[in-house]
Amino acid sequence: MSEHLSALIVVLPLLAAPVCLLLRQTRMVRAWTSIVAWACLCMALTLLERVHTGGVITYAMGGWDPPLGIEYRLDALNAYLLVIVTAIASVVFPSGVILTDTSLPEGKAHLYFAALLLCLAGLLGITSTGDLFNVFVFVEITSLSSYTLISLGKNRQALTAAFSYLVMGTIGGTFLLVGIGFLYQVTGTLNMNDLALRLPELLGSRTILAGFAFLMVGGSIKLAVFPLHQWLPNAYTHAPAAVSAFIAATATKVSYYLLARIIFTVFGAAFVFDALHLHWLLMPLAIAAMFAGSLAAVFQTDLKRLLAYSSIAQIGYMTLGLCMASETGLTGGIVHLFNHALMKGGLFLAVACVVMRTGSSSVNAISGLGRKMPLTMAAIVVGGLSLIGVPGTAGFISKWYLVVGALERGWYAVSVLILLSSLIAVVYVWRLVETAFFGVPEHEVCEVPWTSWLPTWILIGATLVFGIWTDVTVGGASAAARALLGVTP
Amino acid sequence: MEALGIWNYWGVVLLMMIGLYTVIARDHLVKKLIGLGIFQVAVILFYVSMGKVTGGTAPIIPEGADGSEVYSNPLPHVLMLTAIVVGVATLAVGLALVIRIREAYGTVEEDELQRQNRAGS
Incomplete structure (x- = not known):
């Protein structure tokens, strides 16, 4: 068996x-x-x-x-x-x-x-x-x-x-x-x-x-x-x-x-x-994705579309890790894959909670919901911080490895670009925070039942846990990177 | 002349491009699906012609075979059975979507759909 x-x-x-x-x-x-x-x-x-x-x-x-x-x-x-x-x-x-x-x-x-x-x-x-x-x-x-x-x-x-x-x-x-x-x-x-x-x-x-x-x-x-x-x-x-x-x-x-x-x-x-120098093709595309995705996300009026454009930017980060073809770079890419799965899964579930209560997924729908649906909105905030890569969240760990990987390869400009594009994420995440906590409530709603907020918080909580306790994620990812590169541990 | 000798591949590429062009250039969703079908069939032909061995017969070993028989490579042919199933399934899902689109929008022309989507959002 x-x-x-x-x-x-x-x-x-x-x-x-x-x-x-x-x-x-x-x-x-x-x-x-x-x-x-x-x-x-x-x-x-x-x-x-x-x-x-x-x-x-x-x-x-x-x-x-x-x-x-x-x-x-x-x-x-x-x-x-x-x-x-x-x-x-x-x-x-x-x-x-x-x-x-x-x-x-x-x-x-x-x-x-x-x-x-x-x-x-x-x-x-x-x-x-x-x-x-x-x-x-x-x-x-x-x-x-x-x-x-x-x-x-x-x-x-x-x-x-x-x-x-x-x-x-x-x-x-x-x-x-x-x-x-x-x-x-x-x-x-x-x-x-x-x-x-x-x-x-x-x-x-x-x-x-x-x-x-x-x-x-x-x-x-x-x-x-x-x-x-x-x-x-x-x-x-x-x-x-x-x-x-x-x-x-x-x-x-x-x-x-x-x-x-x-x-x-x-x-x-x-x-x-x-021989083929694929990274000279993939890397500019990855960097373009990081900026284009984040910039497009800033101007979206729909929560799901905002997250989708942010996904394109995150795929850019992962592809960048692939281009580095070094153990650190690949580890960064694979850890980011893990962390992004957690935070994007959690954020989309949080949006699902918003849709469940308000019937809409537009950014205005969460206006003032910070008091009405505190758990869901807190999940969006934490997930957003993790997207930016604030220390203490999982997003920080993966970006750290990516930046270190870029520095190891001597790509100083690339590491600066990673940090700059993360700053754009601050803009779209702040928009959500501002709308949720300083907006005027449009809907008379209450918090979603525990069957809905608990799964969201399992994923979002995991981004916090893996932001501090990195043995499992980084250990697994670097083993995976070594397996890919054919290095025996 | 060497390039002309591999005419089967020219046929495959021609079909592929016809299919791809139809997908891109046509507005009618069903025509797009037909183009997609041609595109997939081209790949199926590519595999089938790849398995053909000149002078080879069907890959069945007859009684009293002495090992000198020439037969076509059956593996690409078998792989294509799966690819045909995938193609049929894709077409079925695609057509089902077209029916639902027709119910929801009253049209299956792409520019009209885009106009309605823009007006709606």
Whole structure:
């Protein structure tokens, strides 16, 4: 049983999704999805523990040995990602705001939960598999279920947002498929580790270069790297708030993992950065994302859209960590991935609480709510401080590592730019604080029930805890960075 | 002339570009989906032609085989079964969205949808 854990963590939510259709009653389906998410979290924690003590776990799917069969391969990075994804799922799924803001017809909620579980299964699949074609299949499972989830938003704009995400996402997924095809054509294998062994002697080939380009562009569309981010603000704005919380905290993180895996494990940092100089392309884009995302966030009048633009900026920080290709830089990127998942998940849940009470997600909706909904507003303030990177919050830790990573590489200008762009975050966070605590109340509302504020505070509280107690996050991330760079600890 | 010898790839690239152009240039959402379908089919053809071996037969080992048979590589073909399923699922979700968009907006022309979205927000 226990040796099958790495397959079971993907199979469980996949098989649990159809069970939702049998249970039908909203209350039972809700309990069921939460139990599945918690079970996955337990498995992920066990796997992380096992990877840290016993090294890489490989699992031959169906007993077919790699490279012919599909291999599930967990190292310090995948196991870390599995914990993030399942932790977010197990907080968001049971949350009281999960159905807020949706346009579900009466008695159809079980389908929504089935889509959530499928999305979770896809994300966990991308993370654990060691086979490139399998990655494509799971990317599509994730994408298809997230189109469905996004289209369930309350406003009709959710439909057009989901449609344009579908078009962009399918193009991105198909680009990944073309890239995988090019690699397969030259090497005759789909297994990532086998590819890593066979690629070095073929790296000059134009087919490989074209394959690499297709994989990078496909992955960047999924990650929403600036300027390929156009689908993201609309999708996050119009999706149900809880779905935004789940997708913002997990889907882009898993795409980030995929890019890192392709760059470092499959092609190797030497080829990508020393021969192709990818960082001279990615770094300006990352910096542009940091500024454009933050600046756009300042001018938004909708809370969810504000957070979505801030997500683009945060993706910029993570990509910057990727470009540094050093242990400190990658650690910064991966820790930021963890911390951003916590704070963006928490902030979107807090917005979901606001929507639950006021029925609107505009910035004016929180006017004067500081007294009416103190817990929710405090969550927004703490989450916002963490976005800025104030010491004592998790955001500070990751930015610290990024700045140190930039200094180590001698990129002094970049470290200044990281700090400057954080200052822009002060502006949009202050706008929220000012509206919430100094505005005139527009709505006669009371605090949300504990089932709604508790999940928000679990995530927001975690950003405070991991802002001070960094052993777990930074330790796990630097182990992951070492695994990526192929350094033995 | 070497470049012309790989005509199957030229066909793939042509189809891909037709598909991508349709997605970008057409306003009608169903036409966009058709373009997306052509785009995906191009990739499927790319894989299928990749697996073909000149003079090769179907990858079934006949009775009394001595190992000298030439047969096509079955793996890319099998992979494409999955990709076809993905393509069909995407198309189904896309068309379902188009139906809901039509119900909500009364149109499936993109410029009209954008006009309504701007007017609404």
